[in-house]
Amino acid sequence: MFVKPVSASALFAGPYALATLSAPDGPEFPALVTADAQVVDLRAAFGDDRLTVRGLLDVWDATVTRLEALAGDSGAEKRPLADFRVHAPVKPRQVFQSGANYRQHVIDLHVAHRAPGDDRPEEERRAEAAEIMDRRAAEDLPYVFIGLPSAITGPYDDVVLPAWAKKPDWELELAAVIGRPAHQVSVEEALEYVAGYTIANDLTDRATVFRRDMPQIGTDWLRSKNAPGFTPLGPWIVPAASVPDTGGLRLVLKLNGETMQDESTEDMIFDVARMVSYASQSARLLPGDLVLTGSPAGNGMHWGRLLRDGDVMDGSVTGLGAQRTRCVAEVSP
Template sequence: MKLARFGIPGSEKPALIDTQGRFRDLSGHLADITAESLSDSQLEKIAAIDIDQLPLVDDRVRIGPPVADVRRIICIGLNYKDHAAETHLALPTEPLVFLKGCHPSGPNDNIYLPAGSKKADWEVELAVVIGKRGLYIPEEDSLSYVAGYCAFNDFSEREYQMERGGQWTKGKSFPGFAPMGPWLVTRDEVPFPGDLRLWLEVDGHRYQDGTTKNLIFSVPTIIAYVSRFFELEPGDVIATGTPAGVGLGHKPNPVFLKPGNVIELAVENLGVQRQLILAWDH
């Protein structure tokens, strides 16, 4: 099952995606897709709805992030061997955990660069959305805590991240730096999260083309590990890391984003995102 949200920011409505990829308005049955919607029992109720009886949504409508009330975005850094190598950083011996301090944005929303931005960069990632509360989750049971998966762009300003006191969160948290979606795909449709292709292009040039087979720490390992330090809650998002091909690692010279660039990215079976890069004008 594919869950989505559509409409203007702050007033999105819930949707199901039918077998032809069309949005079907779910608002007659559900007020919104929230953390409370992500339990197994609630997802079963949604799955029982006759999707063919739901109204079609205009395909020109804005797509929002697929979950309304994400409380935390927990990120795993340097979780692909090839990405660690391109950044000239040692492989982590434990998952490297940091937080993004912004809210998820729509998968096709414009991304505004911070004023004076010099080193804006991209990171296509598989994101895990938690469906039930858990602390000290056993690794062998960890996937049962997953509501679903989605594509994610862990957008970054590398100067802020790496040259302004070593605080990764400050380089990851500008408004709009967390495009998520277009859909939340429930875990029953993603039986092997460790075997998904993911790619990213800028202005039609493919920079990232990887697979979650190359994760250093697997999805079950990440969930179990993070739950030792956080009590995971429904609606929490875990971004699992990015493969090689980020702008910072481009050889012989890094490539950073400028106004007018267009990013397209996808994770296998989880949909495509497209973002136009603009200068901060607020």
């Protein structure tokens, strides 16, 4: 485990957040983390030793009122956050992932993934991609596909790079956490179903995104995105009330200390409300589910530098904290 020291000066926006923690050699438990890096064990506070963060999200409307009271209760029993290991904040039933949702990112990918025989100058292909993105924003719908909960790992855990993954890449994202069952909700009401927000790094093996044995099938997201640990999540869920505007959050990913992604959510083609609403038109979103909203420009394909053994990724989103993960090459049997 590669643990990033937690600084109380920049934990998250608002007075508290939800986390899943564990003491050394102890079980995971749901916790309220205060802005000054103190922890309230919610099993004791709610009188339920089997309580989980997802269980709290199942009754979020009632939960949030109690959490607000606990955060302001000076008499509540608290311990330092530094005493605990931080895990992924929630175990979702479903993960909805977004592709091609940041304008500059998609333009860069369009240029990087040159079709065979396309010898046009980069400027021409970039202009073509920009026109496509403008048309998408005006006329099209979001692109959403399904991820696996088994790909999720903690925000400070090592990420194992499978031996078969020849081009593993990073994709820092804002993730919305669902707090009420949502089915066929409108864009206008969609944010009412969001309990809070967290950070996801949606790793992708670029070499297996497209099926080469049968190109007409298209993308293979199972193979390219769902290896165990390919979705570092957290460190916490910050309630939506503490993030009232998701339209200007800054996403920054550093690789070994060098900034690779540094972009605002203003560059999104479809905002959080449109993403949640769109996913709910086909599926029934459940409390604890994740809606990942896409990644901005600056991935490894753009830089010509993919992930390798020993790399350390530091990812942060305004008001949501930061995660740090180290890449470890899979040991072949």
